[in-house]
Amino acid sequence: MESIPQAPPGAARPGGRTARTRERVLDAVASLLLEGGFDALTVDAVATRSGVHRTTVYRRWRDTGSLLADSLDAAREQRWRPPDTGSLLGDLTEINHQIVAALTEEPSITRALITASFRSPAAAHALRMFWEDRYTSAAVVIERAVERGEATSGADSRTVLIASCAPIFYELTLMRSPVSEDIAERYARVGTAAAT
Amino acid sequence: MESIPQAPPGAARPGGRTARTRERVLDAVASLLLEGGFDALTVDAVATRSGVHRTTVYRRWRDTGSLLADSLDAAREQRWRPPDTGSLLGDLTEINHQIVAALTEEPSITRALITASFRSPAAAHALRMFWEDRYTSAAVVIERAVERGEATSGADSRTVLIASCAPIFYELTLMRSPVSEDIAERYARVGTAAAT
Numbered sequence: 001m002e003s004i005p006q007a008p009p010g011a012a013r014p015g016g017r018t019a020r021t022r023e024r025v026l027d028a029v030a031s032l033l034l035e036g037g038f039d040a041l042t043v044d045a046v047a048t049r050s051g052v053h054r055t056t057v058y059r060r061w062r063d064t065g066s067l068l069a070d071s072l073d074a075a076r077e078q079r080w081r082p083p084d085t086g087s088l089l090g091d092l093t094e095i096n097h098q099i100v101a102a103l104t105e106e107p108s109i110t111r112a113l114i115t116a117s118f119r120s121p122a123a124a125h126a127l128r129m130f131w132e133d134r135y136t137s138a139a140v141v142i143e144r145a146v147e148r149g150e151a152t153s154g155a156d157s158r159t160v161l162i163a164s165c166a167p168i169f170y171e172l173t174l175m176r177s178p179v180s181e182d183i184a185e186r187y188a189r190v191g192t193a194a195a196t
Numbered sequence: 197m198e199s200i201p202q203a204p205p206g207a208a209r210p211g212g213r214t215a216r217t218r219e220r221v222l223d224a225v226a227s228l229l230l231e232g233g234f235d236a237l238t239v240d241a242v243a244t245r246s247g248v249h250r251t252t253v254y255r256r257w258r259d260t261g262s263l264l265a266d267s268l269d270a271a272r273e274q275r276w277r278p279p280d281t282g283s284l285l286g287d288l289t290e291i292n293h294q295i296v297a298a299l300t301e302e303p304s305i306t307r308a309l310i311t312a313s314f315r316s317p318a319a320a321h322a323l324r325m326f327w328e329d330r331y332t333s334a335a336v337v338i339e340r341a342v343e344r345g346e347a348t349s350g351a352d353s354r355t356v357l358i359a360s361c362a363p364i365f366y367e368l369t370l371m372r373s374p375v376s377e378d379i380a381e382r383y384a385r386v387g388t389a390a391a392t
Binding site for chain 1: 310311313314320323328361362363366367369371372373382383385386390
């Protein structure tokens with residue numbers, strides 16, 4: 001008989017007990033964060049809400065920072081497919097629409113995580129890794145634009161994506177401007193201009 | 197004899213006692229914020245640090261939020277002159293250099309105010325007013341570019357300025373990317389691309 005592969009301690013086997021525990025804990029993190037913000041997020045509250053024993057939560061996650069970091073890691077593990085609308089402007093506009101939706105839904109877990117990043121260095125680091133990961137995945141949008149002749153071949157994909165997305169984050173989370181109808185497309189146009 | 201004009205209660209006469217009190221209080225706000233962040237900023241701590249009677253501080257500023265808002269109002273009252281280097285790229289690069297400097301100096305009052313804006317709606321509102329004010333003042337940079345033929349006459353100055361500045365705020369305060377040598381000019385180029 002083949003031996004059953006032994007998972008390292010704490011590793012998630014898909015569908016296994018460890019994975020289910022993690023899911024319950026991260027669900028509790030999200031709901032506490034949405035209800036009461038960073039101040040409501042304590043390891044004890046997460047244990048109570050999730051029904052997972054607090055010793056387990058303390059052993060696997062240690063503190064609020066690593067709970068937040070793991071929430072973002074879980075989001076990174078979910079496959080995200082960059083849009084493929086057939087044009088650079090279409091793709092960047094679609095990405096911006098997704099960002100606007102994430103920042104304006106009520107309650108918004110993205111906004112809550114951004115706020116938490118100003119209190120927890122671990123959350124700040126995880127948020128950065130999450131975004132860098134998305135920009136890496138979305139580089140294909142600029143590659144396709146180069147193939148179609150919509151972008152110059154030297155165009156730096158990260159610069160183009162940030163030119164398009166950063167104004168959305170800035171306006172909605174730092175300036176807290178009212179959301180205008182055309183914001184997604186307006187700054188997607190800036191991104192396309194930056195690509196040439 | 198002419199009657200001495202009576203200032204409304206709490207109004208600042210330049211160089212008067214009210215103005216000096218405000219200066220001492222706002223200096224105390226800045227130093228507390230830089231030392232201990234938003235949590236260190238209480239009306240009592242401001243009274244102690246400034247040597248202004250706490251009844252006076254409570255009467256004129258009420259709470260932490262209005263202390264922060266007044267700090268930003270004071271910054272708005274200081275005349276800021278947009279750069280005039282002779283080219284759009286030069287002007288936008290210079291503005292971006294100023295933002296990079298404000299966000300990376302140690303300690304940074306700008307970063308402290310941004311952090312506080314996630315805890316205090318009054319500070320968030322004041323920060324937005326401060327930035328809108330700067331974008332209004334800087335509109336002349338785009339007007340001059342239009343005159344020089346560097347920007348199309350329909351170019352929206354706010355969009356151009358945000359295209360140039362937002363990536364700096366995003367990278368340095370939300371993503372917390374390491375500061376790269378060329379960041380100011382890189383995104384100023386995005387702004388110039390958005391102007392045509």
